[in-house]
Amino acid sequence: MKEESTIDYLPVEEKECNEDELRMLAGSADWKNRHFVATHKEAPPDVLLKLADDEVELVRRFVAANQNTPPKALSKLACDKEPFIRSLVAGHKNTPSDALSELAKDQNQDVKIEVGRNRNTPPEILAALANDRSGHIGLAVAGNPNTPTDVLAGLARESNAWINEAAVNNLVRRLKKLEGR
Numbered sequence: 001m002k003e004e005s006t007i008d009y010l011p012v013e014e015k016e017c018n019e020d021e022l023r024m025l026a027g028s029a030d031w032k033n034r035h036f037v038a039t040h041k042e043a044p045p046d047v048l049l050k051l052a053d054d055e056v057e058l059v060r061r062f063v064a065a066n067q068n069t070p071p072k073a074l075s076k077l078a079c080d081k082e083p084f085i086r087s088l089v090a091g092h093k094n095t096p097s098d099a100l101s102e103l104a105k106d107q108n109q110d111v112k113i114e115v116g117r118n119r120n121t122p123p124e125i126l127a128a129l130a131n132d133r134s135g136h137i138g139l140a141v142a143g144n145p146n147t148p149t150d151v152l153a154g155l156a157r158e159s160n161a162w163i164n165e166a167a168v169n170n171l172v173r174r175l176k177k178l179e180g181r
Helices: 019-026 031-039 045-051 057-065 071-077 083-091 097-103 109-117 123-130 135-143 149-155 161-179
Strands: none
Touching: 019 031, 019 045, 031 045, 031 057, 045 057, 045 071, 057 071, 057 083, 071 083, 071 097, 083 097, 083 109, 097 109, 097 123, 109 123, 109 135, 123 135, 123 149, 135 149, 135 161, 149 161
């Protein structure tokens, strides 16, 4: 690996990096190197936490999408000014419930949809989202396996056929699971 002062953009073909090399690249002045680290499946969580504060939106976007991103970094990114980044955080499996709770109140509909889809969203947040009058948010909540049964029963009576069908299908899946089918 080259010294920091002579690092050029790392070609896509050069995927094999050890942890020390990833750490060095994360500190590079060249955003393309930081982007590479943000997308790397072996990026250390503490490095991703540092990159969550990157000035370049594309770097932060890929930190939010990286499956190794730790909850603390996702909590930081939940407050990002870019709605797309917040929506990635809202759908991430590692996002803590307090961040999901805040994201459920976001002004951006896409962010709320991702909170409604996230299988780790607590039932009480899903219940609150079910009251949102947006059909897309209701559809996301109706399809979530963690949505409380009473909330699904209410969504099954919705006039929106897609929400109705998703809620009924979710209830049927639960019933079949209970019956052992």
